Amino acid sequence: MKNFNLACLLSLLLVASCSTNPNYDATKAHHTRDGFQNIDYDDSKGLVEFLKWRWDRLFQDIPDADDYDFTIDSTHHEYVINNTEKPSLTWIGHATFLIQFHGLNILTDPQFSERASPVSWAGPKRVVAPAMALADMPDIDAVIISHDHYDALDVSTVIALSQHNSERKLTFLVPLGMKAWFDDLELDPVDVVELDWSQNHEIDGVKFTAEPSQHWGKRSLVDAYERLWASWVIEANDDRIFFAGDTGYADHFKDIGNKYGHFDLALIPIGAYEPRWFMRPYHVNPDEAVRIHMDVRARQSVGMHWGTFILTDEPLDEPPTKLAEALKKYDIEESDFQVYQHGETRFLDDLL
Template sequence: MGHSTFLWQHLGINLMTDPHLTDRASPLEFIGPKRLNPPAKELRESPSIDFVIISHNHCDHLDRKTVLALKKQQPEKPPYFLVPLGLKSWVADIGITEKVIELDWWQSEQIGQWNFTVVPVQHWSKRVLFDTNKTLWAGWVVRSPDQKLFFAGNTGYSKDFVEIGKHFGPMELSLTPNWAYAPRWFIKDMHVNPEEAVKIHIDNESRQSIGMHWGTFLNLTEEPLLEPPQRLFQELLKQQINPMEFRVLEHGQTLMF
């Protein structure tokens, strides 16, 4: 759907990641990074959402208007909101107090036949001026009876992915960042580059990966717009990995597997 917002449909369940379907990645409507590409779908065009998983509180990953629209659109059957430690209060502050589950790293929650585990990634959090790192940032492993999904949110590279792979691999699907990595001297610890994204694919023993966090917003970092998928393709060839195993989708494109 764009950036880090995906709709995963499996076994009759609809799961949305990092909901952001408005024009800017900002707490203000008139300033901040603007979309290069509109959302692939309006929320009203989407099916009823059962689960929303949130990785952290940065404005390009957690959008207040989109979250409120999700609540308004489904008054009779609101989705579960699964959030990292410290974000439950933010969700409550905007009026959502039911079906909100807050977890620390390595904690899990079982909801019916679905299991959700928060896993460590290397990033940071900040929503307003004085709340730096007051809430947790995280990845998610979602397990259904027959598949495992890894959602990285946003992250630099660390050996956490080796541990995640040991605990949960192989993954049927990994959603991994592939953009906003330049300049490296400034952003290396917080954002993977395409070569590191391939390492995550290997560490997690992913059968299929999708590069995300690319091609949606203008002026987040310095690398040329088309560089990330090109470098990703070259690294896959270098590592002798079939490029079809790690794809970058067009906005609105659907992958069935």
């Protein structure tokens, strides 16, 4: 019996010491046995802090969706649908951009649903409709996902995209640990490529590289940090775009700038930052967004992650004003860090 009990104990210890992260690599600081972690920040905020924030919010005068009237600019949409020559950038809303780059149509964090939520009847609701309907999009070659929260990874949008193309092959590029989620959807005939930080994948001469961001992942009560989060580098020839994803400020942006030398264009979040005591680790404010712009050595940046869903406490239309103040503080021209109207397209011939 003693031997049996000892064997049971050893078995339990062995199971407890095993990794539940199938991608675990002990040589990588952002890997844990259970998932992933940020390098520059101790993830210590939990349910208590979240409930405190939500309680405090009850006593604040936070504008609701009816208080906003954002303009949608569809001037160039018809051209964009058939565009195969000019590099362009169209802001669909939140962190969703259509990037036309070296012959590819690329979508970032596509979110075309009414709510950023696991259910259709509750959760953050759109203030502005998607500036271009998914059905009106050209065929999409690549979709890059920064993390698995519902404002970046939307199941209805993913399924619709998998059925959208008429001619081109669609590839989802996702952070490590996310492919299993896509496999469960049994999407056909799309490719799903998952990458760890610093790994890359090439599509028709355009290279996509996952790089660090400071955020987290969670889609249920029991899967926090199981899937990695990332920023993305898109490059072809000497042209280079940086998509920061959803992120707090951290030193790794300087490392990215040093690694790549410069970026012609950077897409950087400027919204969802209040209250700072709670949001700072995971969401940059406009001042920190400008610091990222400088750190990655961007020739030009465009603000995102604002003006679409009420996620946090600041007014939805405040980020551009705060961004202008930060640019003045750092003596940077407003033309170097721009804010688009929803739906606005700008052609990037002078950058790419």
